[in-house]
Amino acid sequence: MNAWIWGIVGILLTPVVAGLVGGIDRVITAKMQGRMGPPVLQPFYDVMKLFSKQNLVLNRFHHDLVICSLIFTVAAVGLLFAGENLLMCIFALVVGNVFLVLAAYSTNSPYSMLGADRELLQMLAAEPMILLAAVGIYMATGTFDINLIASGTHSAIQYLPGVFFGLIYVLTIKLRKSPFDLSTSHHAHQELVKGLSTEFAGPSLALFEIIHWYETVFVMALIYLFFASRPIVGIVAVLIVYFLEILIDNINARVKWDLMLASAWVITLIFGLGNLMLLFILK
Amino acid sequence: MSDILKMFTTVIKSLFKKSTCRQYPFKKPVFFDRTKGHIQIDRERCILCSLCDKRCPTGAINVDRNARTWAINSYKCILCFRCVEVCPVTCLAMQQQYSAPEEIKKSEVVEIPAKAEKAKA
């Protein structure tokens, strides 16, 4: 029963927190670029406006697939907060992502299709590391159960510095920030226009934004799990990591997909797998 | 390694520095002495010679001698300064304040008082 309440609280709180974080992100980014930036509540204004716009639905599946994606992503975050199995949460998130790709494929626009191609490549680059992180947490704490991880007495970070670094590296992919914002990005200027989200308009795009909020909170929660035994250290670590991501976003150009895939896998292999093997040998 | 940090100092500096934003419209726009904004007419001095009308490259200025009006369509004006140069009585001048955007295009019409009235004034 308790788990249910936690799950629902998580689902309800996520948009609020993620929207605020998004707003602060935009202000800091603007500051870094020498600008003033929008109000902190700007992401909420954007989403509310998008809901009030006309929805240009291209075919029968288009909007429904986005809704499916939302359901699975929300479920992933709900399960995470309910303290269920970590692996299940990650798979729910991946399924949600796949539905988004399907929605993009269902349209006939070349930008959207290429964006979907790239989104799949991004998943190929990022998911191994996220899975390794889950495995690493299992090896460090002896369980996949989030409740037990969170109530454990020691943090996973002391066993898993390499995995943690690898996770930060692929985080730019999940947060859709430079240098790895290949499939779609918050700024317009790129060769695919908006890539994955080119064909979404109005409410569909609003759902897309909300999905992104849930994803952000999910990966941030994953970072937190590394410090689960000390909540305050965990929250500070999450904030530092997020700031680091903004900084990386602003000091890098967008790279090409081959470099992204190669470097993400090399980092995953060396830091992720290397860390796990060391842990396996030493334990 | 340091190759990926080239932008680092600039970005961090501007994060902590005050923004260079001019904050228009909350603060007044910055103008220079020579800033080109819009053409203004001194109606007392105009003699309706219509040289500006003839010389305007875009046909933005319209002088009607019978109705005694001088009209400028700011949506045609390209701020080339030509009318100010040719005006024999220097009654035209460039003002710094730009003309405001509107929902309908309309000319700004100025009535030129007749000589007798001028003398009275």
Place this chain on the structure above:
Amino acid sequence: MSIKKSPWIIHYDGSSCNGCDIEVLACLTPLYDIERFGIINVGNPKHADILLITGGVNQQNKTVIKNLYDQMAEPKAVVAIGACACTGHFFAECYNMLGGVDTVIPVDVFVPGCAARPEVIIDGVVKALAVLEKKQQEKVTA
């Protein structure tokens, strides 16, 4: 209710000389920074609320402008920036030109100037926001 707080723009360069064009881009940059009003240049007609057009209309790009306008989701507004987009000034005499943008699509706000200054472009966009809000209310009541 909040369209006024988050207007996204798309910018199309009709047959302009780039003068107003770069001034529109200059609005995005540190000195003018229109993101203060929540404005983002999205570059995608499906996401945009306000269409900024610089430059007049010629035979070749009139279909492009029409298409862009049709692809935008309701409610939407059009701002014609610069003397070319308003009337075509001396280019209206050219053989290939149709004149201002209002010859092809309905224009809500005309911004004068050659080249239009960033300040006046900001004024124009702010004016377009009022138009947008009115359109949205009409949509709700209709």
Place this chain on the structure above:
Amino acid sequence: MAKRTIVPFGPQHPVLPEPIHLDLVLEDEMVVDVLPSVGFIHRGLELLCQKKSFQDMVFVAERICGICSFIHGVGYCQGIEKVMNLDIPKRAQFLRVFWGELSRVHSHLLWLGLAADAIGFESLFMHSWRVREKVLAIFEETTGGRVIFGAAKVGGVRIDISQDKLDQLAIALDEIQKEYEPLAKVFLEDYTVQHRWSEVGYLSKEDAHQLGAVGPTARASGLPQDMRKLRYGAYEDLEVEPIVETAGDCYARCVVRVKEIYQSLDLMRRVIHKIPAGEIETKVTGFPQGEYFSRVEQPRGEVVYYVKGNGTKFLDRFRVRTPTFANIPPLLQMLKGCTLADVPAIVLSIDPCISCTER
């Protein structure tokens, strides 16, 4: 064979604000063919010479392009002056060089920003344009306009800059250079920028010569071609050495432009140092009769003006060959075999100015 996709690039595209349409034929992400279609911006302004007097045509020439507006005006004026055998005062010529070089700085900074934006480097774009605003402030202070300022005139210039102002401007130039230096370093040394630009869009020296590349595109491929070497106007007294790179890729083109900004800033300082006192215009009487080819160096490369007068106040013929027009064949050559992600970088590397090209 992989599935072929045709990606329409333009006329409305966030990477390239200007309307040119390229149909990119892709196999996966590899570009196998490029089909350009043009004319979205064609106004036919060359024919306006039969409706506007030759003195009003300066305003038309300035509106060929808003970025290098002043140099267009000067190029046209030089053509007319040569036809009419006018002698231009030295001070006017120096002022033309001053604004011309300032336009070059403005144009290159603009390009650096847009190019950074095309590869997804938002903050670099913003900071480049922040520096560029300082250049525009100088324009506005001296002439009253920010981008199109109509200072050129047949027979000289329309506005003078006082000596005090010039001395102040020298300080402003130093400030611009100081703010520009860290950004130049990013363009030249940053890892991700090099990843996107080096060995992308290669153009060999032979190809550059045969396909008729001009300006920084040619200079980056090792051709020391710079019209300022013709020593027109005040360049007679100011020595200019073209900046040449040999790599021939997008990165080399960027390096050329980054270094040209330093060169132009230096030229302006020499102008301020050397400028003589005196008149700024000669009186123009009569009408042009005869023809002339005037060649000047724009930020984007060589531009040719052909003017033909018939002894009335209207010209017979006015023709412009712009640098982007010359650079489009090399561009199509560069685009073949690149990936889709490289397309914006390569297209921008020639600094395309479509409104110049199609007029």
